[in-house]
Amino acid sequence: MAVVPSPFKPRKPKDNGQHRGKEQLPVERAIEHCRVIVDGKALPEDFSPAAAQDYVEELGRGFVWVGMREPDSHQMTDLAAEFGIHELIVEDAVVAHQRPKLERYDDQLFIVARSINYRDHDEVDDKRQIISTGEVQMIMGHGFIITIRHAAKLPDLAQVAAGDTQMFALGPAAAAWKVLDILVDRYAEISELLAVEVDELEEMVFTPGSTFEIDRIYMFKREILEMRHAVAPLSAALKAMIANHKDMIPKKIRSYLRDVHDHELLVKDQVSSFDERLSALIDASVAKVTMQQNADMRTISAVVGMWAAPTLVAGIYGMNFDVMPELHWAFGYPMSILLMVLVVAALFLWFKKNKWI
Known part of the structure; x- marks a missing residue:
């Protein structure tokens, strides 16, 4: 299937002085992998973006999967010229710090999700590092998908494709589904770890004669609130992917996205309950401290x-x-x-x- 270029020409991002006076790095420095997926299988060699598109056009099937890590405006503009990416997507992809969302620009989808990483509170010096968030962006068009990560950890997605050839044979939407599935599964793992922490805090507060640190409760309250901001908005994006854009997302992929959405809603409810339980713990702790005083x-x-x-x-x-x-x-x-x-x-x-x- 030939790649249909977008009628929009990439707009040069505004020069804010960030790269002025610095050497402009080639786009290849930001590319982690550029693979061609044919019949659900990733070809073993890496391509340049132009060569990958030419290969797919000549073959008449398959799609290009490009993985990038924190590209600057020059690198993103060069890649956008290769794939005809909409100018507004280019700007958002460079700036990062977007809330989870789904936007459509003609024949292109721009998907943003947040990644979450958890470290035990005993392992960090700065308590704000217990829960850290990153950002994963996906630009999906007919015949290609570009994944961009900002401070996010992901497995080797090109190798992930080799484990599910039937799904990846359905096109770029399968790659978007797999990325979202990996992120939401990580949400669930962290939610289970946080459940243990909240249970320990409740036992510590409500055990008669026990001593506790109210600062620890405030610390987890703040970190769980950050996780809530990362998880909750993704629900609307998943709903839109399931209900709309049927010309770009096959029916089978939408079915699997429903499963991802169900898991995301479960985590969302759990995180909300953690927030409420910690609020109750703060009230109980203040009352207990007052009684002790x-x-x-x-x-x-x-x-x-x-x-x-x-x-x-x-x-x-x-x-x-x-x-x-x-x-x-x-x-x-x-x-x-x-x-x-x-x-x-x-x-x-x-x-x-x-x-x-």
């Missing part, structure tokens, strides 16, 4: 009260008056000490009965 203040007040009684007795008998009862009594000192002990003992028993100490 009140208990501590009562204990301190009781101790101060017990020390105040002997001080009162000693203060009275320490006054410098010549005429005072028991002042010259032989048993005055031991009786005053005994009085102090009895008063303190009585106060201790009363505070103990009222659970102040």
